[in-house]
Amino acid sequence: MYVLGIETSCDETAVAVYHSNRGLIAHTLHSQIPTHREYGGVVPELASRDHIRKLVPLIKCVLAEANLSADSINGIAYTAGPGLMGALLVGAAAARGLAWSWQIPAIAVHHMEGHLLAPMLEAEPPEFPFVALLISGGHTLLIEVEGIGRYRLLGESLDDAAGEAFDKTAKMLGLAYPGGPKLAELATFGRERFKFPRPMTDRPGLDFSFSGLKTFTLNALAATEQTQQDKADIAYAFQQAVADTLQIKCRRALQQTGLKTLVVAGGVSANQAIRAQLQTLTDRTGCRIYFPRPEFCTDNGAMIAYAGCQRLLAGQHQNLEIFARPRWPMEELLTI
CATH class of the missing domain: 3.30.420.40 (ATPase, nucleotide binding domain)
Incomplete structure (x- = not known):
């Protein structure tokens, strides 16, 4: 067909x-x-x-x-x-x-x-069942996938999606549209200088919230001279906070479901720092992680x-x- x-x-x-x-x-x-x-x-x-x-x-x-x-x-x-x-x-x-x-x-x-289902286009697709993390400009979802059309929502963003938070934070930093990739590029020049919170990781559950992280970013930026290095350091801290938050929630989802396969998809899944952080789950949980190719x-x-x-x-x-x-x-x- x-x-x-x-x-x-x-x-x-x-x-x-x-x-x-x-x-x-x-x-x-x-x-x-x-x-x-x-x-x-x-x-x-x-x-x-x-x-x-x-x-x-x-x-x-x-x-x-x-x-x-x-x-x-x-x-x-x-x-x-x-x-x-x-x-x-x-x-x-x-x-x-x-x-x-x-x-x-x-x-x-x-x-x-x-x-x-985008990872199913690859030569070695994941096998059902698995946990899926969908991260895009409009959605951040954790879903238990038993098969095509058989989905159970585990957690979702209660306010801004991860991609939306990236774009809004990029605008705070004066970066051009589309902001997410520009912020990721700027973060490569950042240093470990700021400690940002990992939202909603200090309580049980699999929901996400990134609006407070934006506010923290705005306050951190206001407390600096807003040089290019200041902005790079803040971009690095923001991106790392999002990556850590996603990793913590994914680890919980795998533990909660007992599954050993994680699929990560959506526009934000192309972010290399987030990919690298989620990849550490293979060492901690023994699970397999699948990403679609960037395109x-x-x-x-x-x-x-x-x-x-x-x-x-x-x-x-x-x-x-x-x-x-x-x-x-x-x-x-x-x-x-």
Whole structure:
């Protein structure tokens, strides 16, 4: 089965073709970073308009790269949420229109399920069951995964997600958009000078909170002369605090569930300091840790095509309605 995957949840337009036996055939992505940089963040209306301009050319491009015609596609998967409503509607409308025109089924895919399953695209994918840490700009989740569609929420962020905290802290430090990668780059020049708190690690539970860490950062910055070295030292301390917090919570989740496999995915999982800190769990717990390759950490069409393919193979599909949900709890996903 050839599945066309479409991702338009935020500021990246991505398309891929996945085959149920051959794996990933082709994928392409257009980033809107240059469009939003001058505004210091994503402008939803501009994001939607850019998806409209880029989506059809990208679909043609990926089909040509895969050397496939429309007649070869057996199903279409599209991101239906969570995300920006206007951006989601662009991908949903295009997918539903193509599915109707090509007389093939379409399936709405949960954006975070796509991230969760991204490591399955690798040559050595993890085996079920496992604990998944999903860290992105909008979500920080710990999930027990028994199989595709069989998820149990263990913990989540009570305020800002880890990626959102990175971006807001980067803005405090005067860094350009997108802030997360810029902060990580600045942190490489930092020294162990400040001691930041590890939020919510002094109490039981698997939930996260990063808003207080931002406030601590702001106060630490105000107490310095705000030189470039001051900012680098603060960036280092902030990043290490987030990495330690994530590691502590993941260790608890593995102990609580008794599982020995951890999957880490989402845009923030590309952060090398966080990867290195989570990798220490292999020594402390004997577990195995899986990360998607960097190009599949951020939003991409390959993960949507894979997730959609699994659900289409299980016989799931939507009717002709255009389905989009900017807020969509993973607990409401159908099992397979």
